[in-house]
Amino acid sequence: MLIFTIIALHCVVKPGLQRIEEFVNDKNQGKSRFYMDNRRPIDSKRRYPSFTQQPWYYGDGSDFEAIPSWMKQQAKKDNPYESESNVRWKFLKTASSRKPDDLLKRKPEASSESQEIDADLFKNEYYKDFQKFIREHNKVYTNSREYRWRFQVFVKNMKELKEMQDNRSNLVFGIGPFSDKTDEELSKRLIPHGYRFIIGEGDSAPLKIEDSDFPSREGRPQQIDWRTKGAVTRVKDQGDCGSCWAFAVTAVVEGQNAIHNKTLVSLSEQQLIDCDHDNSGCNGGYRPYAFKYIQRHGQTTDKLYHYTARAQNCRHIKANRVHINDYKWLGTNEEKIADWVSHHGPVSFGVNVTKPMYNYKSGVFNPSPEDCRQKSLGAHAMTIIGYGELDGEPYWLIKNSWGTHYGIDSGYLRMKRGVNSCGLADAVYTAIINK
Numbered sequence: 001m002l003i004f005t006i007i008a009l010h011c012v013v014k015p016g017l018q019r020i021e022e023f024v025n026d027k028n029q030g031k032s033r034f035y036m037d038n039r040r041p042i043d044s045k046r047r048y049p050s051f052t053q054q055p056w057y058y059g060d061g062s063d064f065e066a067i068p069s070w071m072k073q074q075a076k077k078d079n080p081y082e083s084e085s086n087v088r089w090k091f092l093k094t095a096s097s098r099k100p101d102d103l104l105k106r107k108p109e110a111s112s113e114s115q116e117i118d119a120d121l122f123k124n125e126y127y128k129d130f131q132k133f134i135r136e137h138n139k140v141y142t143n144s145r146e147y148r149w150r151f152q153v154f155v156k157n158m159k160e161l162k163e164m165q166d167n168r169s170n171l172v173f174g175i176g177p178f179s180d181k182t183d184e185e186l187s188k189r190l191i192p193h194g195y196r197f198i199i200g201e202g203d204s205a206p207l208k209i210e211d212s213d214f215p216s217r218e219g220r221p222q223q224i225d226w227r228t229k230g231a232v233t234r235v236k237d238q239g240d241c242g243s244c245w246a247f248a249v250t251a252v253v254e255g256q257n258a259i260h261n262k263t264l265v266s267l268s269e270q271q272l273i274d275c276d277h278d279n280s281g282c283n284g285g286y287r288p289y290a291f292k293y294i295q296r297h298g299q300t301t302d303k304l305y306h307y308t309a310r311a312q313n314c315r316h317i318k319a320n321r322v323h324i325n326d327y328k329w330l331g332t333n334e335e336k337i338a339d340w341v342s343h344h345g346p347v348s349f350g351v352n353v354t355k356p357m358y359n360y361k362s363g364v365f366n367p368s369p370e371d372c373r374q375k376s377l378g379a380h381a382m383t384i385i386g387y388g389e390l391d392g393e394p395y396w397l398i399k400n401s402w403g404t405h406y407g408i409d410s411g412y413l414r415m416k417r418g419v420n421s422c423g424l425a426d427a428v429y430t431a432i433i434n435k
């Protein structure tokens with residue numbers, strides 16, 4: 001079951017909320033216990049990584065003070081030539097060897113000069129694009145300082161965008177809803193790769209579907225798009241909350257419900273965030289736990305239990321709950337996964353996120369394996385809702401939860417199929433509703 005231990009799962013977190021809520025040194029056990037969401041200590045019976053063997057990546061940097069000093073010392077020892085802020089970055093944010101972005105360290109300064117916008121700014125070649133970006137994405141900046149700061153970040157991102165553009169393919173990157181965000185902010189929105197180690201797996205690891213239960217490949221259509229069959233709800237927006245796990249799982253259950261009960265109903269991610277106490281609300285989640293919760297309790301509708309992008313107390317809304325019978329792991333063979341999808345509907349998966357994913361506009365996205373390993377900002381879960389080929393290139397059609405300004409078709413993307421792109425085939429899970 002090594003596969004389950006290497007798959008990390010999650011995603012976008014509210015900058016303010018994404019913090020180590022409380023770090024309690026449990027002297028009796030000589031172990032640190034870790035509280036998330038101010039709600040619930042992580043089960044002390046579960047396995048934890050050893051901090052010394054495996055650096056602990058969590059939080060947004062503002063919580064460095066909350067970390068026990070022996071852990072800080074360890075981090076400094078591992079990085080003797082780095083300044084504390086760099087150590088902090090490395091320690092908390094990412095397993096990659098990426099250096100902190102210079103821009104990030106340069107906070108906007110309060111000076112009289114910055115009260116007025118430079119004449120330079122208007123002359124900048126990206127100024128018009130920035131104006132357009134602000135209009136299209138309804139950006140509101142609180143003052144001229146922030147405005148200037150955002151413009152600097154935007155210009156830097158535009159320069160990177162040029163480099164991303166791979167002229168050999170029809171893959172297109174462009175200005176998107178995240179174009180004024182720093183790398184630090186983008187990675188803040190992602191759950192670091194160690195989440196699975198933190199929460200452990202318990203007895204929730206899904207069983208693999210028997211090979212004999214896969215539908216036959218014979219007659220599998222060249223392409224499939226479950227939107228055209230009424231099995232996909234509108235694109236949603238998780239906002240600044242690390243809840244992609246809930247969106248990915250919910251889209252699968254919505255699909256199964258649509259296929260088996262012939263009614264397409266938008267279900268409640270918020271219920272999972274508030275009530276699935278095995279997971280961590282806006283601080284991330286492990287999809288099998290969420291499926292297990294739905295199997296036990298059912299999932300009510302989005303209409304009855306609205307999304308708020310923050311963790312709240314669980315509301316016990318019993319009405320209109322959709323139930324599933326089981327949840328399964330589909331294995332890592334993408335041909336078989338396609339067989340399954342063509343026959344049974346959307347499935348959820350996890351993937352390492354690299355920066356170009358934020359700027360994806362069209363084409364078939366397929367970052368290099370090196371970038372996926374070394375330049376990933378964090379992990380993210382989404383839902384495969386179909387597949388096909390674009391100019392001979394096989395792809396998965398994917399529903400994201402980053403709002404309707406993202407990607408193709410207002411909220412979707414295509415990723416390369418058949419090459420385990422950024423680990424997308426490593427942890428594909430689905431819900432089962434018996435007929």
Ligand SMILES: *[C@@H]1O[C@H](CO)[C@@H](O)[C@H](O)[C@H]1NC(C)=O
Nearest residue numbers: 161162163164165166167168
């Ligand atoms: C794509 O073309 C642009 C301009 O023609 C060039 O600056 C850039 O380096 C090229 N990118 C790649 C990945 O070849």
Ligand SMILES: *[C@@H]1O[C@H](CO)[C@@H](O)[C@H](O)[C@H]1NC(C)=O
Nearest residue numbers: 257261263265320321322323
């Ligand atoms: C199943 O379909 C029936 C009839 O269309 C509908 O009344 C019911 O609410 C649906 N159940 C769920 C769980 O969506």
Ligand SMILES: *[C@@H]1O[C@H](CO)[C@@H](O)[C@H](O)[C@H]1NC(C)=O
Nearest residue numbers: 095193352372373376422423
């Ligand atoms: C995802 O990123 C982590 C951390 O950088 C890395 O250990 C892992 O190998 C990556 N997975 C893939 C499939 O690239």
